[in-house]
């Protein structure tokens with residue numbers, strides 16, 4: 140990318156006093172203090188860079204990247220993460236990237252990498268060729284007209300548009316979305332091997348390295364009583380030094396949830412994610428009314444309408460925000476706005492994205508006024524390798540917003556070739 144725009148990006152990302160945004164602890168209910176963050180000099184956008192933002196080409200590639208261990212959820216189990224990487228090239232030569240993550244084929248949601256690639260190539264890409272890339276809303280409307288749902292596919296394309304336009308203008312995508320409130324987010328780690336001895340060892344290593352001190356335990360693959368016994372062991376070994384939340388990924392029915400939640404409360408579990416099937420919002424509301432632990436909505440909230448329904452039913456205290464569910468950065472902010480209007484807390488969800496998808500999420504999370512429950516973008520760390528030149532920085536229990544234009548990370552094309560399917 141041209142020097143002028145990279146300098147402009149640096150000026151935005153690192154003010155002279157180096158005091159970008161205070162590093163408040165956000166998880167645990169602390170509200171971040173918002174400080175003005177103004178660059179010293181006005182940003183000048185070289186006119187030749189803006190010349191022609193038309194979308195020239197959109198390419199999609201399926202990749203499979205191994206994980207460091209088996210990751211078990213209630214409905215699936217993976218030893219490799221499959222993504223579709225989208226590369227967009229503009230008439231001005233700028234390129235943007237985006238990522239659509241899946242988890243074990245079309246099992247976490249209805250999208251698989253094969254379907255994502257097919258629908259991008261046949262329907263979504265043709266609807267956008269020639270459109271100026273900075274018409275984000277028009278691009279969203281065209282994609283909605285071209286294909287129903289397909290939210291992960293749409294999110295990957297919209298991310299690549301923000302990346303390409305950000306690179307063209309030399310500014311971070313977060314600035315295009317309204318500017319930043321924070322430049323790092325507390326990040327948890329997920330324990331999901333199902334073997335408590337292994338999970339204790341893994342958590343100890345994360346604590347010792349000061350990478351993570353909050354752990355999400357995946358439950359629902361085992362019988363409820365076996366999961367409770369597993370949590371007893373984890374809390375016994377790590378309690379006092381670590382916080383826990385659990386994610387049942389829709390595995391329980393209402394009776395099971397009502398039986399198990401008091402036990403989880405005794406173990407000081409802080410949050411219970413999607414205990415019931417996504418369709419059972421009324422059941423979630425009834426469970427919530429009896430629960431001492433806050434409930435988090437995940438698979439039951441994709442659209443703004445879903446969010447409104449969950450809010451009206453009083454079915455959740457917190458919502459997990461994910462690009463694959465909300466079809467892009469703009470819509471993620473809209474879902475967050477509906478949640479905020481209903482007094483529902485925000486959590487930065489993931490689908491085990493690489494640094495590409497995680498960076499895109501951080502651009503969106505950076506501008507949310509409150510993100511009281513932190514995030515779970517540990518994805519880059521569970522992969523045996525990453526897809527970018529410089530992976531995201533994890534330090535002091537936080538993941539850091541990468542500096543630089545667009546989404547802030549650069550695709551490593553050798554890695555893309557290495558992990559490309561076929």
Ligand code: MUC
Nearest residue numbers: 329386388437489490491
């Ligand atoms: C989910 O349901 O939250 C995120 C982390 C993880 O381990 O699984 C995912 C999906």
Ligand code: MG
Nearest residue numbers: 386412413437
């Ligand atoms: Mg979940």
